[in-house]
Amino acid sequence: MSISNLMDIGSTALNAQQAALNVTGENIANVNTAGYSRQQVVMASGPSISGAGGVPLGTGVQIQAVQRSYDAMLQQQLVSNNSTYQASLTTQTALQQVQPSFNEVATNGLGTAVDNFFGAWQDLSTNPQGTSERQALLSSTQVMTDTFHQMNANLTSIASSADNSLTGITGEVTGNAKSLALVNSQIITTQAAGGSTNELLDQRDLLLQNIAKDVGITSTVQSDGTATVTLAGGQQLVSGAKYATLYTSQNAATPPTNDIMLTGLGNPPPANVPATDTNVSATVGGTGNSLGNLGGMLQVRDSIVPGYLSKLNEMAANLVSTVNAQQSTGYGIDGPPATTGHNFFAPAGVTAGTIALDPGLTAATIAAGFPTATDPAPTSSGNNANALKVAALQQQTSAFSTGTDTIDGFYNSLVSSVGTDTQNAQNATTQGAAYLQQLGTLRDSNSAVSLNEELTNMTKYQLAFQGASKLINAAESMVDTLLAMIGAPT
Amino acid sequence: MRITSGMTADNAVYNLNQGQNVLNTLQEQVSSGVVVNQPSDDPLTTRQLLSLQDQVNAGKQTTSNITKGTLALNVANTALGGMMDIMTQIKSAAATMLSGSNDPTSIASVTSNLSQLKAQLIDLGNTQNGNQYVFGGFKNGQPFDTAGNFSGTDDPLNVEITSGSQVSTNVSGGDLLRGGTPPAAVGSGATAGGSPVDILGSIDSLIAAISSGNTTGINDGIKNMSAAGDQIAGAQSDVAGRLVRLTNAQSMITNNQNTLETAYGNLQNVDLAKVGVELSQQTTAFNASLAATAKITQLSLLNYMT
Numbered sequence: 001m002s003i004s005n006l007m008d009i010g011s012t013a014l015n016a017q018q019a020a021l022n023v024t025g026e027n028i029a030n031v032n033t034a035g036y037s038r039q040q041v042v043m044a045s046g047p048s049i050s051g052a053g054g055v056p057l058g059t060g061v062q063i064q065a066v067q068r069s070y071d072a073m074l075q076q077q078l079v080s081n082n083s084t085y086q087a088s089l090t091t092q093t094a095l096q097q098v099q100p101s102f103n104e105v106a107t108n109g110l111g112t113a114v115d116n117f118f119g120a121w122q123d124l125s126t127n128p129q130g131t132s133e134r135q136a137l138l139s140s141t142q143v144m145t146d147t148f149h150q151m152n153a154n155l156t157s158i159a160s161s162a163d164n165s166l167t168g169i170t171g172e173v174t175g176n177a178k179s180l181a182l183v184n185s186q187i188i189t190t191q192a193a194g195g196s197t198n199e200l201l202d203q204r205d206l207l208l209q210n211i212a213k214d215v216g217i218t219s220t221v222q223s224d225g226t227a228t229v230t231l232a233g234g235q236q237l238v239s240g241a242k243y244a245t246l247y248t249s250q251n252a253a254t255p256p257t258n259d260i261m262l263t264g265l266g267n268p269p270p271a272n273v274p275a276t277d278t279n280v281s282a283t284v285g286g287t288g289n290s291l292g293n294l295g296g297m298l299q300v301r302d303s304i305v306p307g308y309l310s311k312l313n314e315m316a317a318n319l320v321s322t323v324n325a326q327q328s329t330g331y332g333i334d335g336p337p338a339t340t341g342h343n344f345f346a347p348a349g350v351t352a353g354t355i356a357l358d359p360g361l362t363a364a365t366i367a368a369g370f371p372t373a374t375d376p377a378p379t380s381s382g383n384n385a386n387a388l389k390v391a392a393l394q395q396q397t398s399a400f401s402t403g404t405d406t407i408d409g410f411y412n413s414l415v416s417s418v419g420t421d422t423q424n425a426q427n428a429t430t431q432g433a434a435y436l437q438q439l440g441t442l443r444d445s446n447s448a449v450s451l452n453e454e455l456t457n458m459t460k461y462q463l464a465f466q467g468a469s470k471l472i473n474a475a476e477s478m479v480d481t482l483l484a485m486i487g488a489p490t
Numbered sequence: 491m492r493i494t495s496g497m498t499a500d501n502a503v504y505n506l507n508q509g510q511n512v513l514n515t516l517q518e519q520v521s522s523g524v525v526v527n528q529p530s531d532d533p534l535t536t537r538q539l540l541s542l543q544d545q546v547n548a549g550k551q552t553t554s555n556i557t558k559g560t561l562a563l564n565v566a567n568t569a570l571g572g573m574m575d576i577m578t579q580i581k582s583a584a585a586t587m588l589s590g591s592n593d594p595t596s597i598a599s600v601t602s603n604l605s606q607l608k609a610q611l612i613d614l615g616n617t618q619n620g621n622q623y624v625f626g627g628f629k630n631g632q633p634f635d636t637a638g639n640f641s642g643t644d645d646p647l648n649v650e651i652t653s654g655s656q657v658s659t660n661v662s663g664g665d666l667l668r669g670g671t672p673p674a675a676v677g678s679g680a681t682a683g684g685s686p687v688d689i690l691g692s693i694d695s696l697i698a699a700i701s702s703g704n705t706t707g708i709n710d711g712i713k714n715m716s717a718a719g720d721q722i723a724g725a726q727s728d729v730a731g732r733l734v735r736l737t738n739a740q741s742m743i744t745n746n747q748n749t750l751e752t753a754y755g756n757l758q759n760v761d762l763a764k765v766g767v768e769l770s771q772q773t774t775a776f777n778a779s780l781a782a783t784a785k786i787t788q789l790s791l792l793n794y795m796t
Binding site: 031032095099100102103104105106111112115118119122123125126127129130333369372374375379380381382383384385388391392394395408409412413415416417418419420422423426433437440441444445446448449450451452453455456459 | 491492493494495496497500501504524526527528529530531532533534536537539540541543544547548551554555558559620621622623626627628629630643644645647648649650653654656659671758790791792795
């Protein structure tokens with residue numbers, strides 16, 4: 001036991017407090033860094049040595065570790081909830097674009113156009129030979145078919161912009177996978193050199209979250225600290241320093257849509273060969289395409305928009321077939337003799353996008369007349385019996401995929417279901433946001449930097465540093481005292 | 491729980507957003523005056539609103555149908571009134587001949603008068619409403635030629651007055667002036683004054699009887715004319731009955747529209763008092779959270795360190 005020992009203790013203390021102040025500084029500097037986990041210095045007293053008289057004495061303080069405050073389970077939950085939240089956010093955005101087309105409560109849309117179409121038949125029934133009534137019917141039909149086309153175009157463009165955005169999303173995923181592979185390799189090298197990987201681990205976790213926002217993943221942290229990422233279908237995206245390219249490739253469908261393709265692993269990964277790479281379109285979005293921005297876009301493209309389109313197509317087909325069936329049994333005012341058997345709408349392959357007046361139909365061949373006992377075929381021009389029958393089709397129920405309903409009823413249900421879907425997506429997004437917010441709060445509570453805490457620590461370490469300096473001062477004056485005793489010059 | 495300034499900031503942003511959202515929704519309701527601005531605001535109410543709207547639209551269409559039907563029936567009614575006047579003139583002209591005047595001048599004047607009246611009757615039979623002949627059925631062309639032959643049809647020209655219920659807006663000219671299609675036999679002797687009456691045919695026989703001084707024929711003719719008057723009066727009261735039906739249907743639809751629109755309004759119109767109170771509550775709450783956020787985010791140990 002010597003005075004120099006005292007100096008050593010002071011020196012370890014100075015070193016340790018300075019290191020702690022360094023860590024505090026790092027924490028304060030990164031208070032606003034996304035994904036940063038605060039670090040704490042773990043100090044331990046040095047081994048004791050036996051001093052004078054066999055009394056064990058300490059040897060100062062040692063920095064044992066710089067610990068990262070981190071909760072692996074919270075991290076996993078953040079990753080998976082980011083995926084589901086992004087998917088519902090994407091579908092919500094798409095539905096909010098779909099909804100205005102169906103917003104019958106605020107504007108006059110398809111429902112009003114159909115009402116006006118049948119109203120025009122009613123008007124025709126009050127004056128079956130009237131040229132203006134016939135023209136009005138043709139115009140209101142035109143308005144109705146235009147509205148069908150408009151809605152079809154709106155829906156199709158929402159689906160195709162979802163399809164287009166797949167390319168950007170896959171590019172972003174590949175970019176993040178590349179960064180993650182780089183971080184993985186840096187973790188391995190830094191560890192081999194014995195350095196601290198804390199900041200790299202934070203970057204790794206942030207990258208995992210970013211990838212999860214775009215696509216559903218399962219991530220595993222290996223014992224060496226690197227992260228392995230597999231897609232929802234089980235294909236590996238990142239493993240150690242290797243990563244795969246996720247990209248889009250147009251398929252042979254008409255019109256072509258994007259397939260999601262995945263190359264093999266490598267660094268850099270092998271070149272894109274759509275013919276032999278794995279097509280992950282069916283699995284990459286998770287169950288029901290419920291994961292990630294990518295899943296949301298696939299959901300919009302493959303189920304939401306096609307669902308509404310098929311309802312609109314069904315409505316158009318029903319309208320065309322019932323009106324044609326009635327119209328073709330009646331007689332026009334062309335001729336003489338008046339002719340029969342004309343279609344009102346073009347009958348072949350009717351969809352919301354193609355519904356149109358029959359090219360052969362003229363104002364005169366609109367069949368308002370229907371043969372009666374006293375007015376046999378071909379009918380007189382004042383005969384309004386068929387116009388009444390067509391007008392009555394509006395109230396007539398027929399079998400739809402959703403059950404038996406009138407055309408108006410079927411369309412109203414469709415509007416209401418768009419509303420319900422949008423509302424559900426909004427609720428899911430709101431809940432997802434609230435849950436993420438809660439998880440973020442928990443993560444922050446555990447890992448984020450608190451300035452007040454760091455400032456307190458700073459004061460604490462500063463005071464300890466001053467104390468240690470005083471200790472060295474004391475040891476120095478002790479040495480001085482001793483030297484004075486032996487008369488050495490000071 | 492460990493609280494960091496970042497958490498306080500995040501929470502403040504999140505909660506301020508929530509408050510802003512609520513204010514935004516209330517603001518939208520107040521400024522638009524309606525509760526459901528898009529289907530997702532309330533899908534179930536949307537469904538109700540749409541079917542109410544459909545019924546209101548259907549009511550509007552039927553109202554337009556009824557207006558047109560009423561016009562057509564009124565035109566027919568006016569024509570029938572004219573026919574009644576002519577029948578009265580024919581009866582009084584014929585009655586002057588019953589006293590047995592053989593004066594050729596007066597016979598000639600009465601027969602020419604009767605022929606004129608018959609021609610007027612035929613003209614009234616060709617009455618048009620717009621370009622439709624109200625006594626022609628489905629035929630679009632003069633239903634009566636100058637001789638009084640009927641070429642129209644007996645079909646009813648129906649309009650829809652409520653869903654599934656139709657009213658005819660015309661009168662069959664054949665039944666009215668010819669007693670049917672083909673024309674009924676002209677009554678004479680025992681059958682004179684029977685119904686239905688071929689009015690135009692009977693006028694022809696009456697003219698013939700007057701020309702030939704056939705007193706029995708004139709008597710039969712007068713009986714027939716009397717029955718003819720009844721026939722036209724019958725048609726008049728039939729038309730009047732249908733007009734009443736249209737008026738009733740119209741007032742029923744008006745009532746119905748009022749009810750539907752009230753129901754629509756109850757669902758869709760904003761209760762301004764209620765929303766106003768909510769808005770002021772939310773504004774107060776939002777102000778409070780803004781003030782609290784401003785205070786809390788400034789708290790830091792830094793303020794007290796030198």
